[in-house]
Amino acid sequence: PKTLVVSDSAEWDRAEDLLNADLRVAKVLGFDCEWVSRTDYHGPVALLQLATVTGLCVLVRLCKLEEIPEGLKKILADKSILKTGVDPLNDGKKITQDYDIPVKGSVDLRNVLRRFVRGINPNIGLKKMAKDYLDVDMDKSIFLRCSNWEADQLTPEQVNYGATDALVGVDIFMAIVSRRLFRSGIVGNLWSDDDLFKKIQAMCQGLVDVKFSA
Amino acid sequence: PKTLVVSDSAEWDRAEDLLNADLRVAKVLGFDCEWVSRTDYHGPVALLQLATVTGLCVLVRLCKLEEIPEGLKKILADKSILKTGVDPLNDGKKITQDYDIPVKGSVDLRNVLRRFVRGINPNIGLKKMAKDYLDVDMDKSIFLRCSNWEADQLTPEQVNYGATDALVGVDIFMAIVSRRLFRSGIVGNLWSDDDLFKKIQAMCQGLVDVKFSA
Ligand code: NA
Ligand code: NA
Ligand code: NA
Ligand code: NA
Numbered sequence: 171p172k173t174l175v176v177s178d179s180a181e182w183d184r185a186e187d188l189l190n191a192d193l194r195v196a197k198v199l200g201f202d203c204e205w206v207s208r209t210d211y212h213g214p215v216a217l218l219q220l221a222t223v224t225g226l227c228v229l230v231r232l233c234k235l236e237e238i239p240e241g242l243k244k245i246l247a248d249k250s251i252l253k254t255g256v257d258p259l260n261d262g263k264k265i266t267q268d269y270d271i272p273v274k275g276s277v278d279l280r281n282v283l284r285r286f287v288r289g290i291n292p293n294i295g296l297k298k299m300a301k302d303y304l305d306v307d308m309d310k311s312i313f314l315r316c317s318n319w320e321a322d323q324l325t326p327e328q329v330n331y332g333a334t335d336a337l338v339g340v341d342i343f344m345a346i347v348s349r350r351l352f353r354s355g356i357v358g359n360l361w362s363d364d365d366l367f368k369k370i371q372a373m374c375q376g377l378v379d380v381k382f383s384a
Numbered sequence: 385p386k387t388l389v390v391s392d393s394a395e396w397d398r399a400e401d402l403l404n405a406d407l408r409v410a411k412v413l414g415f416d417c418e419w420v421s422r423t424d425y426h427g428p429v430a431l432l433q434l435a436t437v438t439g440l441c442v443l444v445r446l447c448k449l450e451e452i453p454e455g456l457k458k459i460l461a462d463k464s465i466l467k468t469g470v471d472p473l474n475d476g477k478k479i480t481q482d483y484d485i486p487v488k489g490s491v492d493l494r495n496v497l498r499r500f501v502r503g504i505n506p507n508i509g510l511k512k513m514a515k516d517y518l519d520v521d522m523d524k525s526i527f528l529r530c531s532n533w534e535a536d537q538l539t540p541e542q543v544n545y546g547a548t549d550a551l552v553g554v555d556i557f558m559a560i561v562s563r564r565l566f567r568s569g570i571v572g573n574l575w576s577d578d579d580l581f582k583k584i585q586a587m588c589q590g591l592v593d594v595k596f597s598a
Contacts, residue, residue: 195575225576304572337576345572352566358518358559360574361409362439362551 173227173333175324177234185228186241192222193251197367200227200340201253201276203261204319204332214268215261216319220245220253221336223344229332233320238269249274252374255339256280256296259381277374278382279342285377286350293384300338303345308338347373387441387547389538391448399442400455406436407465411581414441414554415467415490417475418533418546428482429475430533434459434467435550437558443546447534452483463488466588469553470494470510473595491588492596493556499591500564507598514552517559522552561587 174185193199200221206213216233230242245251246265254277255261262273279299284292300306314331324332347370351357356369363369390396407413414435420427430447444456459465460479468491469475476487493513498506514520528545538546561584565571570583577583 223573223575225573303569305569306572341573341576344574345566345569348562348574349566352559352563355517355519355559358520359437359439359555360562361437361558362555 172225173229173329175229175231175329177231179235179237179239182230182235182239182242185230186239188226189220189222189228189245190241192224192226193245196223196370197250198223198252198254198340198343198370199245200336200338200343201255201258201261202332202335202339203264204315205264206319207316213320215265217324217332218265219332219336221333221340223340225337227333227337229324229329231324232265232269238271243271246271246273249378250371251275252277252343252371252378254279254282254343255336257382259379262379274379276379277343277377278380279339279346280382281377281380282343282346282374286346286373292382296335296338296342299342303342304338306338308334386439387443387543389543390442390444393449393451393453396444396449396453396456399444400453402440403434403436403442403459404455406438406440407459410437410584411464412437412466412468412554412557412584413459414550414552414557415469415472415475416546416549416553417478418529419478420533421530427534429479431538431546432479433546433550435547435554437554439551441547441551443538443543445538446479446483452485457485460485460487463592464585465489466491466557466585466592468493468496468557469550471596473593476593488593490593491557491591492594493553493560494596495591495594496557496560496588500560500587506596510549510552510556513556517556518552520552522548 176182176185202219203215204217205215218230218232221227253275256279258276262276265273280292283290297308297310300308314327317328357363360366388399390399416433417429418431419429432444432446435441467489470493472490472492476490479487494506497504511522511524514522528541531542571577571580574580
């Protein structure tokens with residue numbers, strides 16, 4: 171997995187090209203945000219994590235950018251680029267609130283689970299989904315979660331923590347959706363199916379920008 | 385689907401680059417052969433069809449080439465490049481007999497079916513597999529099957545017929561294998577799994593260059 175940290179517009183430009191190349195493969199992003207939340211200070215979204223289906227992760231330090239790049243605004247506002255995670259709608263709303271930019275295309279993994287996995291309690295967290303669908307053990311350290319996301323430099327541990335949530339998000343989404351696509355014969359070969367993302371979008375109809383309720 | 389017809393070494397060189405690029409994505413080829421078979425004349429393999437997971441199909445007119453290109457020999461001899469179809473072992477043996485070059489890595493789709501699809505009679509043809517796994521209706525015209533594969537120019541219908549068998553072969557293989565990979569949680573996301581083809585090779589262990597028997 172290749173992870174890029176973006177703190178200025180030059181770093182964004184490089185990341186944007188790679189992101190857009192991957193979005194031509196599949197219009198799906200793992201999506202997550204981090205911010206400082208203490209009793210005395212509730213910061214704006216400090217870090218935006220975007221992960222593509224190929225395993226590229228772009229960590230955008232919104233708190234360090236002088237302005238939000240137009241290319242990023244475009245990706246965030248594009249409802250046809252699915253942004254998946256646990257409660258991505260809420261993360262999007264906070265970005266809108268903090269930076270005055272629209273975010274569209276959120277798909278809550280719990281809504282995806284409820285639709286495609288029979289007999290499951292969908293109200294589970296990313297850690298349990300990662301175990302069940304990817305057989306991955308996630309280390310959800312509260313120390314890292316509550317660390318200083320506005321620090322001058324992120325530590326390697328912060329970078330890894332932020333990237334993992336987004337990467338795992340997109341992998342869980344693909345695992346659930348692909349299982350369904352193959353089981354029902356909707357798709358025979360992911361690589362040669364030119365309509366794959368039309369089919370995935372059709373599967374997610376009615377789930378985009380919809381809040382999960384237990 | 386992009387289909388290339390190769391009748392000379394310059395056409396092969398172009399095809400080889402595209403084939404090898406796709407083989408870096410996935411070491412699997414749909415594999416089929418055609419030859420003239422009449423009561424009065426049984427020809428050598430005239431057409432070799434190779435299809436990659438991305439939907440590229442290379443139709444090599446062995447009967448028109450002055451010599452078999454080294455790059456093609458290498459692909460055919462490489463046991464780690466899986467060559468899948470219905471009775472590919474037999475097709476490979478005929479190539480060896482006719483052109484004195486080794487062919488390794490054949491995987492019979494019927495053996496794959498028997499291993500991964502419970503309760504199925506695996507002794508079915510490509511047409512039925514295509515219907516069951518891809519929901520594709522194949523037109524198996526006996527007129528085309530028995531047409532002149534050594535003609536100066538192949539007709540568009542011959543090109544389409546030859547390409548379809550190889551393309552459908554690789555798609556059926558991917559459909560059966562992917563279904564299993566996702567259902568059992570072996571793979572979460574095809575695009576980001578660097579070990580995908582190690583896993584597919586492991587699944588096919590004991591099936592490579594093994595004759596299907598009913
Ligand atoms: Na989150
Ligand atoms: Na997170
Ligand atoms: Na054949
Ligand atoms: Na054939």
